Amino acid sequence: MLTVEGLRSRYGRIEVLHGIDLHVDSGEIVTVVGANGAGKTTLLRCLSGVQPLSSGTITFRGEPLHLVPAYRRLARGLAHSPEGRQIFTNLTVEENLRLGAFLYTDERVEKDMDDAFQMFPILKEKRNLVAGGLSGGQQQMLAMARALMGRPFCLLLDEPSMGLAPIVVQQIFEVISGLKALGVTVLLVEQNAFGALKIADRGYVMETGRITMQGPSEELISNPRIREAYLGL
Amino acid sequence: MPRLSAKSATLLVLAALVVVSPLFFPSGYYYRVGALIFVNGLAVTGIVILTGYAGQISLGHAGFAGIGGYACALAPVHLGLPPALAAVLGVLISGALAYLVGRPILRLKGYYLAVATLGFGILVSMVLNNERQLTGGPDGIIVPDLGLRGLLKDWGLNISNGEFWYFFCGIALLIGAWIALNLRQSPTGRALRALHGSEIAAQTVGIDVARLKLQAFVISAVYASVAGSLLALQNKFITPDVAGFMHSIEMVTMAVLGGAGSVLGAILGAGVLTLLPQVLTVFAEFEQLVLGLVMMLMMIFLREGLLPSLLRKLRGRDE
Amino acid sequence: MSELLQFLFSGLTVGAVYALVALGFTIIYNASDVVNFAQGEFVMLGGMITWFAYQAGLPLPLAALVAILATAALGVTLNKLAIEPARGAPVVSLIIITIGASVFIQGAAQQVFDKQIHSFPAFSGDTPLRVLEATIQPQSLWVIGGALVVFVGLWLFFTRTLIGRAVLATSNNRLAAQLVGINTNFVMTLSFALSAGIGALAGVLATPITLTAYNVGIGFALKGFAGAMLGGMGNPKGALVGGFLIGLIEALTAGYLSSTYKEAVAFVVILLVLFFMPQGLFGSKSTERV
Amino acid sequence: MTLLSIEGLGIAFGGIKAVHDVSLKVDPGEIVSIIGPNGAGKTTLFNMISGIYQPDSGCVLLEGEDVTGMAPFRLASRGMSRTFQNLQIFQNMTVLENAIAGFHLQERGAVLADLLHLPSSRRRARAAEAGARALLARVGLERAADREAGSLSYGSLKRLEIARALALRPKVLLLDEPAAGCNAVETEEIDQLIAEVAASGVAILLVEHDMKLVMRISSHVVVLDQGEKIAEGAPAEVSRDPAVIAAYLGSEEAAHADG
């Protein structure tokens, strides 16, 4: 579904991704773990097109993606729930969701919105309020719900569990697992590495802009180095 | 080799420019242009403090320049003050007015602050325009001679009017730049830049945001006032144009063009924008066209302003 | 009584012009947070191009259409050549670009056209309409009507259409807008086209009253800006009310207090309003949680 | 005497009670954690305590003195310091300058001295810089000191905020989700840092969703739900409370789970 080869990216003159190779197969949940500043967010930004590559290729569903402008990538089926939530703070919750489905004008939008409200009932309660007034966790839910409104084949999630109550974290991980059943592929960046690896099929470990380890989740969970460096066990 | 601090480097560059440039002046006219650049540079240094450091926009600073200028025209006639003291009076009035006006309007943010300052500037220029009995109205008013040149002559230093104002304004600019540079690296300067970044966070580290903004506003008003006084004294004549909206815009443009966050940059911006019309006279009819084009191109390709962008490019090549 | 009515007519006429200019500001501002100081030049072009086309023999309505389209095209060009290449620059830099554009357009206009003052016939003649003892020019009704129509159009655009909301989304969070599939470049192009077109329309409607010349832009921009800020930047309702308010305050001050200081009074009112409502009359306070 | 005590604090937004009648106390050296579902009002409570919101009812006592609704910068000078859930970084400054800004109260002096670059001003600035560097080292950011703050990753910014908050040498420290965006190992580092600060006699109020962290270091836990206090007590006690489990934890294991 998604293949990345030799991806490099820089902020100004400083390169922060030094040649990333990774792939996500259809229907998979793949997670990327790494320390603060490893470059996980930058990787996702490259994939969704809001961050330029300096070299490398991205192939998505068999077609090159890296030349497609960011705004067209959702139409191709790639959605991104970014770090820092990036919701439209001046618009209402409902408007945020509707904009998530900006590309569509059919009836399914209403249905998707109902689904989103079912997933996060609190959003329904606040649907007519300005999103900027939501609590941090509520905004995080909104960001995730908005990404889902875009009907992606593949979803890029940057720390979706951040700032969420434990009960919601569990729920979020369940939702992500559930997406798999719906045929949505997920690339998940998580600091809650343990939780992420538990639901993922495979995982990558990223250190200062490079992939240093990869493998099936169970393997990574049981790897002593990872247990010590990322899982704190 | 011990590294020069940015401050000393800036001051050295400026001082060298002031002293060395005259060696290359083919005629007295260049002293005039130099003096204008220095005066504008001084006004714009005030904008650096307000806009570059503290992030507050003012579209009415020409109002303070007007007050400074008219103080020099009116105080000698009506109060019998010598022109130099009149300039000080201008500073006091500008400062006091900035303090009074700043208190309510500095609560505003962004464009709202811009329109409020704009309103202030317009009020000042309107008074200067319409109180004909006092100010001479739109036709302007004569400003008495500073008299310092005569004094220098008595001391055996005989320089032309152009030279005198060139060096006088040059020194004023150096002092102004020195103060602004002091401020930048000082605790107060840091606090100003902090409130620019986030007012809430600035508050929680104990910065009295309202007060600090007001201080920056007053300081920058003083700069504008002194610049206005220098201009008036030098021209020996003043019209309400100094306080006009276009002059306010010009000040901000100079600062942003050169790089609002940096004193040297802003002075450079003042230089460019003062020189440009002089250079563009060869285009005569097309002057405005070219001026607009140059402004746009500079901002497109040197978006952080002339100096910061150039420095960044230079540094990029070094590494 | 008839005196008051006459002052009100005067205020409404002038206010409608301000309101039209202020409305022109809202779209670009809503899409990019940039106050486009070249907006006044669009108004000038609307009048000047119409005059020239009219002189050249085009019927007035056609001349007006040409002016509006040409100005909209210029707006798009401005965006493509000057605003888009500066993407990511600080807002002040963008503002300076628009000021540069304003200087440039003015310089170009005095070359392409001339430096004379021009006017073209009012749309429905010059016979003043009498209401009680007061009179109003038919063209004033055109300007007032124009302001109302543009207002309603913009209001529907921003509240009822998805693309209108996409404009708001773009200024609120450009990154997120791209992520939901909004072509932010297109949104910008559209905004410039619309803003410029509305500006030109203002010029077309107002010129029979205000007359036009290559250098009238700044005056319009200033008053429009003040009106927009008084009402609350970005809100069409604010632009409309703000523009009319300033016009009315000026006319009433000129009538009852002092014509010399009528603008001063207008600005004092603006300062007072902002003192109590820092976001203007209808500006929404942006909610950013910490 | 209690360092910080809050009595009956409440606020509403557009008629909706975000916080209602919440009281709590923190003593020097104590770590009081506030937990609760998203939107329970934790951040809002912080905003009222630190003077950013004006509470509709109730009062905040700092060292026995009523400081309700006092401006944030005044509270800061009385020893209150905080971090933000939605980062508030001075983007236009370097990492070091961000940290130095935290020393504002210690380094500020007369504006005139600063304008004229008097020795007193230089001395203050030097002291602040030294202190800031030490703090950056403490949060592991010493190598990033000269970078522009805007270029740090999320997790690093979080730590920069903590450094800046510590720079005030607070008596009360309010931390809003300090471990968000940090992995388990990084969280442990923060955990230690907080414990050290508390041990030095600072009263700490902590909002955090990472239960491991909360359970490990809190001396007392307060649970909010829909703006009201629904439970409080020792960490272990609270984590077994059925109401807390239902509203917040989801399951008892969640409190002790690895993550």
Added chain:
Amino acid sequence: EIKIGASVSATGPAAFLGDPEAKTLEMLVEEINAKGGINGEKIELVLYDDGGDPNKARTFATRLIENDEVQAIIGGSTTGTSMSILSVAEDAEIPFISLAGAIDIVQPVKPYTFKTPHTDRMACQKIFEDMQKRGIETIGMISGTDGFGASMQAQCKDVAGEYGIKIAADETYDPKDADMTAQLTKIRNTEGVQAVLNPGFGQGPAIVTRNYRQLGIELPLYQSHGVASDGFIELAGKDAVEGVRLPGTALLVADLLAEDDPQKPVVMAYKTAYEERHNEPVSTFGGYAHDGFALLVDALTRAGSAEPEAIRDALEATSALVGTTGVYTMSAEDHLGLDLSAFRMLEVKGGTWSLVE
């Protein structure tokens, strides 16, 4: 080669003054060079646009004198710019012919400064004379707040008493205003007003005139020489402008001048040349520049030298020089050299200017 400097406001708010001035100077210099120059020497014109900004004007004056080393300066479209140039020129002892209205420019007399336009005061006097003839005693004024309007407003108020005229209403408008009905309503409702006077230039007076008719005010309306051009009739609209009077120069009614009028050949020559070349009607202001240049040429010819000192002396000795504005005779006490006869009272009749007998 003789170098002449000029700094005028070809752009900016005073462009209506400076633009025709610049065009006129360029045209005349070309003409005279085509004829072989003065005393066999060609003239070089160094022309700058000060945009109406006195500060810029001073810089350009300095540049003209110190850098371009001109022998004389023409320019200063506005009073403000003239005052700026004046002080530089006096310091450097370079003759300067101002094109601005205020009397302060040549009063008190400064050795090197001269001017061509009649003063605002003279315009007021001419108007009041005419009013007196019509038996008008109480008037209302509505003036632009620009330099031109404000200066004339002040002069008129100053001199009105001499003609027994009372100014009962005194309103102003901003040059950018779009509607003056409020001010005019106020004037209309002022007790006893018999006529209205509107000093100003640009679009303001055109709008005033239209609003005047819109309000149906029947009193005589006087405009100033600021709008003395055919363009004004067109802008204000033929119907609205009918009956408006203003003090203008011979230039505007060139065709109507008596054949024996000494000014006729001069104004006709200038008018035809200018209109042919620029395809726009001549204006009074271009005429000022024409006269300034004519004065200079005359002085240069008589002086037989391009030394500033000699030019100055010759200028002061100008006698009966016929210009478009009037006939100039300078002296050590009078650096303007015009009298009231320079102005002619004009009235719009049937959509064109006509002379009031």
